[in-house]
Amino acid sequence: MSDEELIQIANEVRKGVVVGTHSAKAGHPGGSLGAADIITYLYFEEMDIDPADPRRADRDRFVLSKGHCAPALYAVLAHRGFFPVDDLPTLRHIGSHLQGHPNMNDTPGVDMSTGSLGQGISAAVGMALAAKHWGDSYRTFCLLGDGEIEEGQVWEAAMFAGNHHLDNLVLIVDHNGLQIDGTIEEVNSAMPITNKFEAFGFHVIELADGNDMAQVRAAFEAAREVSGKPVCIVAETVKGKGVSFMEGQVGWHGKAPNDEQFEQAMAEFEARAAELAKEA
Numbered sequence: 001m002s003d004e005e006l007i008q009i010a011n012e013v014r015k016g017v018v019v020g021t022h023s024a025k026a027g028h029p030g031g032s033l034g035a036a037d038i039i040t041y042l043y044f045e046e047m048d049i050d051p052a053d054p055r056r057a058d059r060d061r062f063v064l065s066k067g068h069c070a071p072a073l074y075a076v077l078a079h080r081g082f083f084p085v086d087d088l089p090t091l092r093h094i095g096s097h098l099q100g101h102p103n104m105n106d107t108p109g110v111d112m113s114t115g116s117l118g119q120g121i122s123a124a125v126g127m128a129l130a131a132k133h134w135g136d137s138y139r140t141f142c143l144l145g146d147g148e149i150e151e152g153q154v155w156e157a158a159m160f161a162g163n164h165h166l167d168n169l170v171l172i173v174d175h176n177g178l179q180i181d182g183t184i185e186e187v188n189s190a191m192p193i194t195n196k197f198e199a200f201g202f203h204v205i206e207l208a209d210g211n212d213m214a215q216v217r218a219a220f221e222a223a224r225e226v227s228g229k230p231v232c233i234v235a236e237t238v239k240g241k242g243v244s245f246m247e248g249q250v251g252w253h254g255k256a257p258n259d260e261q262f263e264q265a266m267a268e269f270e271a272r273a274a275e276l277a278k279e280a
Helices: 003-024 029-046 067-080 085-090 120-134 152-163 193-199 213-224 259-279
Strands: 061-064 140-145 169-175 203-207 231-236
Touching: 003 029, 003 067, 003 085, 003 213, 003 259, 029 061, 029 067, 029 140, 029 169, 029 213, 061 067, 061 120, 067 085, 120 140, 120 152, 120 169, 169 193, 193 203, 193 231, 203 213, 213 231
Parallel strands: 061 140, 140 169, 169 231, 203 231
Antiparallel strands: none
């Protein structure tokens, strides 16, 4: 797909994030909006997957280690055809297969149940190791938050991946600089991120703007060329990207929009869609 087509899909994905969290009156829109471009690119361009066969043995895997950003994953899965887009307003409702964190038992397309921060990367490393052990060709992708990498388990998993040369593993650190209690500097900074992953045996790709589709494409194309080492893409993103009053605001980490805010956000998405249509 072209970058322009992917940008249009990402705009619809962001709309799905706001629809879901508004309907649930809960959830995490900020990080979900910021990660929308990367997850869109993975599912629509990079990963070898089949919505008609979500459990295909040789499919590429994706682990959302920052599981609270499930609204973005659900919106991408819906638009990719794993389940109807009309399911998105059921987010966090009783009986829905779209709960606050991803559940691989209930939701088509979810490869790992996540939510406890720091644990998803360990599952992803295990998937990559299994592929190496059995001689399988699939690749594993894992998205972490820059606040999440304050967890020690992240670095144990990273050490293992580097030591075992898991070059079928691609980590993406969503580096928006904000977490639930404030900036990462105020809470417990893991900087310098690039140097740390390099020290653990990773090939690191710095993605200056993880909300720019052309740059996202270039980063993943570069990752495909790496052999002998796992890859970590450190992606600079904007929390709340695409909604003017949410962008860069830590307060939107885990707060749903009210009716007025919902209408404003949807108007911004519609305006963006019209703008993209003119450019097409």
